[in-house]
Amino acid sequence: MDSAEELRRARELVTGAGHIVAMTGAGVSTDSGIPDFRGPNGVWTKNPGAERMSNLSAYVGSRQVREEVWQARVRHPGWAARPNAAHHALAELERSGRLAAIVTQNIDGLHQRAGSAPERVVELHGTMFDTVCLGCGDRRDMREALDRVAAGETDPPCLLCGGILKSATISFGQALDAKVLHRAKEHAQACDLMLVAGSSLTVHPAAGLVGLAASAGATVVVCNASETPYDDQAAAVLRGPLGEVLPALV
Ligand code: NAD
Helix, strand or coil: CCCCCCCHHHHHHHHCCCCCCEEEEEHHHHCCCCCCCCCCCCCHCCHHHHHHHEEHHHHHHHHHHHHHHHHHHHHHHCHHHCCCCCHHHHHHHHHHHCCEEEEEEECCCHHHHHHCCCCHEEEEEEEEEEEEEEECCCCHHHHHHHHHHHHCCCEEECCCCEEEEEEECCCCCCCCCCHHHHHHHHHHHHHCCEEECCCCCCCCCCCCHHHHHHHHEEEEEECCCCCCCCCCHHCCCECCHHHHHHHHCC
């Protein structure tokens, strides 16, 4: 756990803020059994070769990559995951009336399942619960594609146009939805405190929202087990496990 002094300071800042925006990453969901990418048990830490599965040009250019991605999607721990104490703490902060939004890089829907209002959750990197056709844009429930994979289609094409089907998530090399990014920027500029939780803050433009909030005058509190490039802009940095830190903060 963090030094009592640092925790006390962070708590004072959170308690004194009236318009908090949380910026969350994969670290809030590790206690729910979904590994992050870059933490000690991260998917890429253990298997650097897995990075290509999150790359748009590799996905579009290789049927083999798509087949691997569909197999991984079927087995994704997110289907069975349940929200943990970190998600519940943020939902609690929202009920107190001071958390205006959660801008999340996560695709697992666990904030909403913990009780955070869906309209207050900005999913910067999309959701694993839908598919989208890269050709015609047709959007559907992921269940349908997973059923097709289970029935033997190793790379199910779009049922409307035959195009490449993909989860409705943002891969590296893929642009974020402009409207979603715009909303996230508005939240970053409007908050008086940005609470970062469980992100290495290395993926852009998501990470840049922290700098945007800071330059608009917000106080930044970083809760993350390892260092981030924004720690020196933070008024408090907590390294303890999020399942303890976030409940203690709120
Ligand atoms: P990241 O893997 O780069 O960083 C996660 C950070 O969380 C690490 O620095 C790690 O030290 C910290 N962390 C992990 N567990 C923690 C815990 N219990 N307590 C405190 N700190 C903890 O993740 P990122 O910054 O979110 O960026 C990775 C990208 O991967 C994002 O684009 C995201 O969309 C995607 N992703 C999402 C999920 C998910 O939806 N759950 C899972 C993996 C990756």
